[in-house]
Structures are given as C-alpha cells and as structure tokens.
Amino acid sequence: MERELTLEIVRVTELGALAAAKWIGRGDKNAADGAATTAIRSMFDSVSIDGTVVIGEGEMDDAPMLYIGEKVGSKDGPEVDVAVDPLEGTEVVAAGLPNAQAVIAIAEKGSLLHAPDIYMEKLACGPELAGKLSLNDPVELTLQKAAQYTGRALSDLTVMVLDRERHADLIARLRGAGVRIKLLGHGDVAGAIAAALPDSGVDLYLGSGGAPEGVLAAAAMRCLGGDMQGRLLPGGPIEWQRCVSMGIADPSRVLTLTDMAGTGDVLFAATGVTSGEFLDGVRLIGKDRAETHSVIMRASSRTVRYIRSMHYLPLKRFPAGLAELPPIGQAASL
Ligand SMILES: O=P(O)(O)OC[C@H]1O[C@](O)(COP(=O)(O)O)[C@@H](O)[C@@H]1O
Ligand SMILES: [Mn+2]
Numbered sequence: 001m002e003r004e005l006t007l008e009i010v011r012v013t014e015l016g017a018l019a020a021a022k023w024i025g026r027g028d029k030n031a032a033d034g035a036a037t038t039a040i041r042s043m044f045d046s047v048s049i050d051g052t053v054v055i056g057e058g059e060m061d062d063a064p065m066l067y068i069g070e071k072v073g074s075k076d077g078p079e080v081d082v083a084v085d086p087l088e089g090t091e092v093v094a095a096g097l098p099n100a101q102a103v104i105a106i107a108e109k110g111s112l113l114h115a116p117d118i119y120m121e122k123l124a125c126g127p128e129l130a131g132k133l134s135l136n137d138p139v140e141l142t143l144q145k146a147a148q149y150t151g152r153a154l155s156d157l158t159v160m161v162l163d164r165e166r167h168a169d170l171i172a173r174l175r176g177a178g179v180r181i182k183l184l185g186h187g188d189v190a191g192a193i194a195a196a197l198p199d200s201g202v203d204l205y206l207g208s209g210g211a212p213e214g215v216l217a218a219a220a221m222r223c224l225g226g227d228m229q230g231r232l233l234p235g236g237p238i239e240w241q242r243c244v245s246m247g248i249a250d251p252s253r254v255l256t257l258t259d260m261a262g263t264g265d266v267l268f269a270a271t272g273v274t275s276g277e278f279l280d281g282v283r284l285i286g287k288d289r290a291e292t293h294s295v296i297m298r299a300s301s302r303t304v305r306y307i308r309s310m311h312y313l314p315l316k317r318f319p320a321g322l323a324e325l326p327p328i329g330q331a332a333s334l
Helices: 005-021 029-044 090-095 139-150 165-177 188-194 211-224 237-245 257-261 328-332
Strands: 050-055 079-088 101-108 119-125 158-162 180-184 204-210 227-233 266-272 283-285 289-298 303-312
Touching (some): 029 090, 079 188, 101 188, 119 188, 139 165, 165 204, 211 257, 211 266, 211 289, 227 257
Antiparallel strands (some): 101 266, 119 204, 283 289, 289 303
16 A cells, blocks of 8 residues: 555545534534544545445445445555544534544455444553453453563553443452553543553553444554454344354454454554544634644554644535534534
8 A cells, every 4th residue: 555545544534523523512423423424435535545345334225325345435546445433432522522533444455354333342452562462361360461561560550441331340350450440431442542552551451342443443553563352242143143244253252453454554544523542633723724633554664643734624625515514613612
C-alpha cells in the first residue's frame, strides 16, 4: 500500500467525525450514526483503493451503506479489506459523553477477520508485553506475568475495563489482585489502543466488547507493535452458526493478532468526535470552522502521526441532507 493512502484515509474519518459532531448531545444515536455513515460513504470513493468492506454497518439486507461485502474506493489502487466503524460510540455522541471516534482500518486483501456483530472477550497490551500473555490464562496469572515482564508491582499496573454489569466478577478479581482499574464508559477501540500507547497510563485492556471493534483494535495494534487476542462469545446456536458461516470454524478458540489483522501492511485512522482516551473531539471555532484531531498509523513503518486539522465548514462536501441539518455550532452549544 502506498504511504500516501494514510492521508487519503484520514480525510474520510475527518468528514465522518464532523458529520457526527452535528449530533452531539441531541439524544438521537441513529441519526448520529447515519450522518457519519453517509459522510464516510460519500468520501470513500475518492480513496485510491479497490476495497471490500469486511467490517462495516452490518449485512447487506440490514445496512444501506458500508455493508459487508460492499465495494468501496476509486478502484485505481491496491485490493484491500476495509474495516469501518463510522461512529464508534453512537450512544456517547447522543448523550454528549466522551470517547467517540470515526474509525477506519485498511489491510491487505484477505487479512482482516470477518467478525460477526457479537461480543468478543479481549486482551490488549503494548509492545513490552506482546507475545507474553494469553487469553487462556486465569486473569490473576496474566497480571502476575504483566508485573514480572514490566518489572513493576501489581499495585502499579492499570487495567482498563468497560464499565458493565457483566464485568462485575472480572473487576472483583482485578481488585482482589491489587491492580488499579480504569473504567471505560464506551468506546473500546480507544480503550484497547490506550494499552499500547506509551503515555496513556494504561497497561492492559481486558473484558468483552463488540467483535467488530476487536478487529479494528487489532488493526491498530499491528501498527503499534502491541498485542491483541480475542475470543468470540456467541450467545447461542444462531450466533455460533453465524461465526461458522463467516469462516470461523471453531468460534470458541482464541483468535490471535494475526487471525484478526493478518501479517501484511495495515493502515489505521481515527478522528475524535468527542474527546477521549487519546484524541480530542471536534472543536467548533466561530460559526464556520472546526478543528479535528486524528491519528493515522501504518503497520509496515510503525509510524504514528497525530493530525490536527482546521476545516472551513462551508466548503466541506457533506452529502445532500447533511447540509440541511442545524448548524454545527447550535448542536455543540446544547
Ligand atoms: O455497550 P455494550 O453492549 O457493552 O457494547 C460494547 C461496545 O459498545 C461500544 O462502547 C460502542 O459501540 P457502538 O459503536 O456500536 O456505539 C464499543 O466500543 C464496544 O465494543
Ligand atoms: Mn462501535
């Protein structure tokens, strides 16, 4: 993949974030998601790829845009798999809470896991611990290993976990082992990435979240040199069968970083919608400008770039329909 693609892709997540930002705090998660999806879809065909959506908005019958199997891109570029979450954190935007992003990963054709939209148990860590931990271990052993390999006391380790009732037992065991916990409201792509960023203060990401988000996080981990393991959690025979029909022969086995994001080149881009773990959200400036904060990373070079962009909104090519929404300034002042 050409390195110039990183800039082309971040322009897409920027437009998605700007569109979603119009819906911050308006209590309508579907409208926020729809705005981001429409904006991202409209921009995708300007990207020099011959892409197929592998992780997207759902099956063709349920999703009008960015459905699994949809072809995206200008076609005059490499054949790639595309994973996209136009609005990672739909409820967050609706409620005006932190940690929503527009996220895209692009990888060599055939390298991204076709994950159904079910839960996945996840373990993510940074380069220091990559290859040293296993999702098959009891959590106490994982923590001991993490302490040993980082040379730190258990009491100095911080584990990030989604704040959910289903994690009550996990949280109790973590507290019992003496580590610190940082509870996350929403947005576990950013949560998993935090575990691999040197200055995040997070050492490990544990717990279950969306499987599509797991693949997106794995793509980012490939770029950061971290590790990510997952285990699908089908909630019954129908979801089990869906995993099998999507090519995962044994849905109960631990999926490695390679299973989820291959071994070839990967590009990952995210733009903050609301401020979160490592990206600031869309910031409105005056009546007609907005600032966005994005990250773009590439596995083959392990380069991580942060891009702060200033947009002149009247010239943004929002798709028809979005232009008729209330001005962005009004949305943010709610
Ligand atoms: O809220 P749940 O059901 O625990 O699901 C967790 C998932 O929801 C999110 O917080 C937000 O997901 P959406 O993008 O679908 O809004 C993900 O980051 C996470 O993987
Ligand atoms: Mn999501």
